[in-house]
Amino acid sequence: QVQLQESGPGLVKPSETLSLTCTVSGGSINNYFWTWIRQPPGKGLEWIGYMYSNGNSDYNASLKSRLTISLDTSKNQISLKLNSLTPADTARYFCARDRDGYNIWGPGTMVIVSS
Amino acid sequence: EILLTQSPATLSLSPGERVTLSCRASQNIGRVLAWYQQKPGQAPRLLIYQTSIRATGISARFSGSGSGADFTLTISSLEPEDFAIYYCQQRSDRPSGITFGQGTRLEMK
Numbered sequence: 001q002v003q004l005q006e007s008g009p010g011l012v013k014p015s016e017t018l019s020l021t022c023t024v025s026g027g028s029i030n031n032y033f034w035t036w037i038r039q040p041p042g043k044g045l046e047w048i049g050y051m052y053s054n055g056n057s058d059y060n061a062s063l064k065s066r067l068t069i070s071l072d073t074s075k076n077q078i079s080l081k082l083n084s085l086t087p088a089d090t091a092r093y094f095c096a097r098d099r100d101g102y103n104i105w106g107p108g109t110m111v112i113v114s115s
Numbered sequence: 116e117i118l119l120t121q122s123p124a125t126l127s128l129s130p131g132e133r134v135t136l137s138c139r140a141s142q143n144i145g146r147v148l149a150w151y152q153q154k155p156g157q158a159p160r161l162l163i164y165q166t167s168i169r170a171t172g173i174s175a176r177f178s179g180s181g182s183g184a185d186f187t188l189t190i191s192s193l194e195p196e197d198f199a200i201y202y203c204q205q206r207s208d209r210p211s212g213i214t215f216g217q218g219t220r221l222e223m224k
Binding site for chain 2: 044045046047050058059060061064094096100101102103105106107108
């Protein structure tokens with residue numbers, strides 16, 4: 001079955017750029033929407049943005065100026081880059097496949113923004 | 116941005132009880148609403164999409180209803196594993212059009 005696995009640096013400094021990767025196994029990334037969602041410690045879910053396999057994308061308006069989501073079909077990966085980090089970006093970052101709702105999620109990767 | 120308001124914030128109930136969770140949108144969203152369950156340390160799990168369709172493998176004790184701006188998730192008879200946080204989520208056709216509610220925590224009394 002399809003599985004997702006996020007990976008990233010864990011700890012990043014303020015003002016730096018966060019780079020995360022979501023690797024899809026057991027299926028293709030083609031013909032699906034792929035979404036990033038984050039959750040600060042003890043808080044609710046925040047939609048970050050998505051990219052469809054044809055390149056169409058949409059981002060959370062509050063993050064749009066700092067955010068890039070991309071797909072690498074050769075590696076079956078979805079990437080997220082978020083620049084100008086602040087401590088408010090500290091969260092668990094999830095990738096999810098969107099088909100009639102987010103029906104497949106990765107376990108998430110924790111990102112702490114601290115000097 | 117379409118806001119989703121979930122109520123109540125917290126519910127304390129016992130196994131076997133029936134519960135209805137509410138999700139209200141700040142404007143008409145039709146029926147493009149989903150519900151998720153999240154347990155500590157886990158990713159959310161899709162329960163319901165398009166207001167009332169159960170996701171694969173979801174028990175029939177979960178049901179969703181509503182339209183327009185008012186939606187509910189009902190659990191007909193609580194099982195011990197149902198105590199968790201529940202989120203609603205909507206998607207509109209507008210740019211940046213996806214939002215989550217703030218969640219309802221279901222606690223065991």
